[in-house]
Amino acid sequence: MAFQSGPSASSPPARPSFWDISAWRAMYPGMWAWVIQRLSAVVLLVLFPFHVVNPYIAWLRAVVLALVILHGMHGLKVILTDFGFPARHQRKLLWVLTAFGVAVFFWLGYLRKAYWGFF
Amino acid sequence: MVAGGVIIRVRRGGAADDPEERHQTYAIAPRPRMTVLDALTAIQSELDPSLGFRYSCRVGMCGTCALRVNGRPRWACRTLIEGLGESVTLEPLVNFPVLRDLAVDMTPFLDKMSRARAWAEPTEAAASAPVELSPDSRQRVRIDPHIECITCGICYSACGMAAHDPDFLGPAALNRAYTLVCDSRDAAGGERLAEVADEHGIWRCHSQFNCTEACPKGISPATAIQALKRRAAASGAKSFVASIIGGLAPGG
Amino acid sequence: MSGPAFQVRKCDVLILGSGGAGLLAALAAYEADPALDILIAVKGLFGKSGCTRMVQGGYNVALSAGDSVENHFMDTVRAGAWLNDQDLAWELVSRAPGCIRRLETVCGAFFDRSSDGKIHQKAFAGQSFDRTVHKGDLTGIELTNRVSEQIVRRGIPVLEERRAITLLPVPGADGRIAGAMLLDIRSGDFTAVNAKCTLLATGGGPTFYKYSACAQELATDGMAMAWEAGVDFCDMEMVQFHPTGILTGEGLQITGTLLEEGLRGVGGHLLNGRGERYMERYDPERMERSTRDLVARAGYTEIREGRGTGNGGVFIDVSHLGADFVRKNFKGMVDRCADLGFDLAGAPVEVTPTAHYMMGGAKIDTGCRTSLPGLFAAGEDAGGTHGANRLGGNGVANSTVFGEVAGREMAAGAGGAPLEGFDSGTAEASVAEALGALDVDTPGVDAPGEEDSPYSVRASLKELMWEKIGLRRNGADLAAGLGEIASLGERAARVRAGGGRAYNIAWQNVLDVRNQITVAELIARSAIERDESRGSHYRDDIPESKEDALYNVFISKRSGEAVIERRPVRFTRVKPGGEIASAAEPVNFVD
Numbered sequence: 001m002a003f004q005s006g007p008s009a010s011s012p013p014a015r016p017s018f019w020d021i022s023a024w025r026a027m028y029p030g031m032w033a034w035v036i037q038r039l040s041a042v043v044l045l046v047l048f049p050f051h052v053v054n055p056y057i058a059w060l061r062a063v064v065l066a067l068v069i070l071h072g073m074h075g076l077k078v079i080l081t082d083f084g085f086p087a088r089h090q091r092k093l094l095w096v097l098t099a100f101g102v103a104v105f106f107w108l109g110y111l112r113k114a115y116w117g118f119f
Numbered sequence: 120m121v122a123g124g125v126i127i128r129v130r131r132g133g134a135a136d137d138p139e140e141r142h143q144t145y146a147i148a149p150r151p152r153m154t155v156l157d158a159l160t161a162i163q164s165e166l167d168p169s170l171g172f173r174y175s176c177r178v179g180m181c182g183t184c185a186l187r188v189n190g191r192p193r194w195a196c197r198t199l200i201e202g203l204g205e206s207v208t209l210e211p212l213v214n215f216p217v218l219r220d221l222a223v224d225m226t227p228f229l230d231k232m233s234r235a236r237a238w239a240e241p242t243e244a245a246a247s248a249p250v251e252l253s254p255d256s257r258q259r260v261r262i263d264p265h266i267e268c269i270t271c272g273i274c275y276s277a278c279g280m281a282a283h284d285p286d287f288l289g290p291a292a293l294n295r296a297y298t299l300v301c302d303s304r305d306a307a308g309g310e311r312l313a314e315v316a317d318e319h320g321i322w323r324c325h326s327q328f329n330c331t332e333a334c335p336k337g338i339s340p341a342t343a344i345q346a347l348k349r350r351a352a353a354s355g356a357k358s359f360v361a362s363i364i365g366g367l368a369p370g371g
Numbered sequence: 372m373s374g375p376a377f378q379v380r381k382c383d384v385l386i387l388g389s390g391g392a393g394l395l396a397a398l399a400a401y402e403a404d405p406a407l408d409i410l411i412a413v414k415g416l417f418g419k420s421g422c423t424r425m426v427q428g429g430y431n432v433a434l435s436a437g438d439s440v441e442n443h444f445m446d447t448v449r450a451g452a453w454l455n456d457q458d459l460a461w462e463l464v465s466r467a468p469g470c471i472r473r474l475e476t477v478c479g480a481f482f483d484r485s486s487d488g489k490i491h492q493k494a495f496a497g498q499s500f501d502r503t504v505h506k507g508d509l510t511g512i513e514l515t516n517r518v519s520e521q522i523v524r525r526g527i528p529v530l531e532e533r534r535a536i537t538l539l540p541v542p543g544a545d546g547r548i549a550g551a552m553l554l555d556i557r558s559g560d561f562t563a564v565n566a567k568c569t570l571l572a573t574g575g576g577p578t579f580y581k582y583s584a585c586a587q588e589l590a591t592d593g594m595a596m597a598w599e600a601g602v603d604f605c606d607m608e609m610v611q612f613h614p615t616g617i618l619t620g621e622g623l624q625i626t627g628t629l630l631e632e633g634l635r636g637v638g639g640h641l642l643n644g645r646g647e648r649y650m651e652r653y654d655p656e657r658m659e660r661s662t663r664d665l666v667a668r669a670g671y672t673e674i675r676e677g678r679g680t681g682n683g684g685v686f687i688d689v690s691h692l693g694a695d696f697v698r699k700n701f702k703g704m705v706d707r708c709a710d711l712g713f714d715l716a717g718a719p720v721e722v723t724p725t726a727h728y729m730m731g732g733a734k735i736d737t738g739c740r741t742s743l744p745g746l747f748a749a750g751e752d753a754g755g756t757h758g759a760n761r762l763g764g765n766g767v768a769n770s771t772v773f774g775e776v777a778g779r780e781m782a783a784g785a786g787g788a789p790l791e792g793f794d795s796g797t798a799e800a801s802v803a804e805a806l807g808a809l810d811v812d813t814p815g816v817d818a819p820g821e822e823d824s825p826y827s828v829r830a831s832l833k834e835l836m837w838e839k840i841g842l843r844r845n846g847a848d849l850a851a852g853l854g855e856i857a858s859l860g861e862r863a864a865r866v867r868a869g870g871g872r873a874y875n876i877a878w879q880n881v882l883d884v885r886n887q888i889t890v891a892e893l894i895a896r897s898a899i900e901r902d903e904s905r906g907s908h909y910r911d912d913i914p915e916s917k918e919d920a921l922y923n924v925f926i927s928k929r930s931g932e933a934v935i936e937r938r939p940v941r942f943t944r945v946k947p948g949g950e951i952a953s954a955a956e957p958v959n960f961v962d
Contacts, residue, residue, distance in 0.1 A: 177586075
């Protein structure tokens with residue numbers, strides 16, 4: 001190794017603990033999008049079986065649809081950047097897809113008003 | 120203009136010879152256009168000479184004053200105190216060993232630059248004379264937005280995967296690898312690509328984009344990593360197809 | 372304290388510093404003889420300490436048809452007011468093309484290209500031809516990054532945050548240098564490096580002026596060590612001030628850092644507080660594109676005579692060039708100003724003259740040898756190449772060209788030569804002296820309070836140098852200044868830092884200010900000796916130049932006393948007013 005540091009250089013790399021709020025402040029929108037996508041998958045994993053067993057719980061239908069859209073939109077974002085969408089504009093892409101997802105959710109909700117039971 | 124005083128909270132300790140982590144607060148009188156670096160030098164010369172931090176050029180070229188300001192990695196020298204609020208928290212970069220308070224050891228980060236072969240290996244043509252190359256050529260258009268990295272470590276501190284996987288090469292090393300892979304003057308392109316295309320290289324990147332958001336130079340290492348992924352995938356697909364064709368060929 | 376006071380490490384070539392000179396020296400020495408044991412020690416982080424990193428505008432080199440090394444040479448000696456060591460100046464201009472070529476072919480640097488694909492060269496002040504090679508407006512980053520990478524690639528060992536504190540002579544009196552004592556800033560431990568050849572490449576850095584452009588860890592360590600060791604110095608009175616250091620407020624760190632020369636090269640205007648283009652009164656022909664000494668002194672005069680801005684500066688205005696043009700060509704400068712709340716592309720920005728470069732330094736020959744055998748100097752530690760004033764763009768050329776020269780010479784000198792031991796008495800005294808600046812009984816957490824501190828000594832020194840030994844000097848001020856430097860020296864000798872040895876910045880600052888005072892005194896003494904105005908040395912009491920007998924001021928330490936002497940300039944290539952014709956063929960990429 002070319003670099004020969006002093007003896008005081010041997011401490012382990014500093015990593016804030018999970019509970020250190022300041023570390024979370026370093027998260028930018030793209031990171032939140034990533035976290036939310038992973039969390040939405042975990043929540044879907046729990047809720048989806050209930051939805052399959054009883055597809056007539058209105059609030060559950062709405063939540064599952066919202067999570068599916070959320071997960072899908074963020075997945076789409078990753079795919080688009082993987083296939084060449086410039087990453088330096090990923091934040092714009094995030095807002096556009098989020099807006100699109102919200103629109104789809106309400107559009108579906110409006111179209112099938114009776115089925116949803118609200119709107 | 121900042122009115123009144125500003126409280127600077129500095130994270131201290133965490134070093135091998137000073138392990139106890141603690142926050143120490145200092146009150147400073149802000150001045151117009153005062154930077155975080157000015158606050159640190161003021162603390163050091165007037166309040167507490169024991170404070171450890173590092174800087175050199177003080178104008179965003181050396182990259183040695185990088186630290187976390189209110190949680191986000193930034194350069195101390197180019198961050199104005201104004202607008203940071205009445206209490207400013209300063210902490211060392213994440214993912215680096217602490218030497219003293221805010222000064223970290225860059226060695227692990229630089230070792231990863233080496234693992235990515237972050238150095239030119241000129242082709243025979245490039246080694247004989249400066250290559251004539253238009254600034255509008257495809258390769259320069261690709262390379263130029265990525266070449267001015269000063270390896271300050273901010274992207275590496277911001278990177279969620281660098282925190283998760285201590286062996287991850289990290290954004291800066293992969294960014295440099297990308298500029299070399301794109302460069303027709305470099306002879307190690309394919310080998311270098313193969314070396315960074317593993318689970319501690321480009322495939323460890325999960326497209327969180329913290330590096331791109333945090334880079335004070337406006338560089339997007341994530342763009343470089345995505346481009347490397349496409350190149351690696353393409354070359355993988357090519358050799359996969361070639362191996363099938365090779366397998367089908369008589370006597371192959 | 373138990374155990375030995377210092378460890379010993381042996382090597383063939385010891386390189387102090389990792390700016391342009393140190394990096395290129397290491398690379399050249401390795402290329403000349405890969406078997407050599409080369410060791411680099413740097414005060415800060417590798418490749419990120421010192422001023423080469425901070426180079427903005429670029430690198431002067433004669434490459435194009437229509438230009439020639441002879442033209443470059445003539446521009447260099449004219450700017451230097453004929454005080455240059457012409458052999459060194461010739462080395463500089465004739466080796467620069469080869470050096471810039473190797474930065475691309477060996478290190479993989481890529482300087483900006485014209486649309487035809489050839490290396491682009493831009494206009495810089497004070498030159499007869501557009502010959503400044505650059506990478507945008509942040510050339511030093513490309514240069515240090517690419518060369519550092521090659522050092523790492525070759526596995527040349529680097530010691531980071533190790534400063535040299537004393538040059539170690541061999542026992543006896545012939546003055547040969549056999550290495551240096553290093554202080555590990557991180558641990559506070561000492562290592563005596565015993566080397567066959569030692570290179571001073573620590574950079575100069577007139578950081579002891581109120582406004583200065585240099586990297587702030589620079590404290591003229593190399594020159595101070597060399598002085599103590601008995602090296603001969605030349606031209607120390609010649610300190611360059613850059614006309615346009617950004618001004619955000621007195622005492623703020625970023626104040627004094629440069630807005631690059633290219634802004635004036637492309638036609639930027641300098642305005643005083645009344646909005647006048649004041650260069651009309653100082654150099655109506657060349658205006659803002661005049662040489663640095665003239666432009667800087669003009670700005671200083673405007674400010675001093677009450678025609679400055681509210682903050683005590685002047686304005687640089689490039690807005691008439693078009694915002695898009697400025698943003699495209701000076702992105703680094705525009706970004707930097709924007710972070711500070713200034714719109715460089717659209718409005719005037721406040722600037723001040725700022726101490727930038729020391730033309731003087733250790734006297735070297737064309738092989739970078741100092742007056743002491745075994746000790747080499749390159750870059751700003753060495754003097755003579757630039758004479759009384761350095762051209763913008765010749766600084767990085769100087770450090771890289773002479774870095775390469777020193778590397779090759781050291782490789783030739785070290786290969787096969789025996790390693791001579793160093794004088795242990797000097798080594799022990801060196802450690803004792805450094806530890807004397809530390810007061811381990813005082814915990815570092817206390818405020819300095821009533822006690823003197825390295826910071827207040829440094830602040831006094833900066834003010835003194837700016838007012839009395841700065842852009843405009845006079846005999847009375849210089850004499851008074853020398854006396855004040857002596858009393859600051861006494862203060863600095865008493866100042867101690869509290870706390871432990873490991874990563875104690877205050878301790879390092881005490882060592883820094885002592886070195887700065889040593890070198891400040893050399894400047895003052897040399898300035899007193901020069902009883903005329905020439906280049907960067909301007910005396911209000913003797914404003915004229917004496918053209919009949921040109922001399923260089925040499926200063927050396929003999930039996931502990933500073934001995935000053937004038938030596939006639941040797942015009943080895945061209946006499947003042949003369950001209951050397953360009954060769955018929957442009958000499959490109961010579962080695």
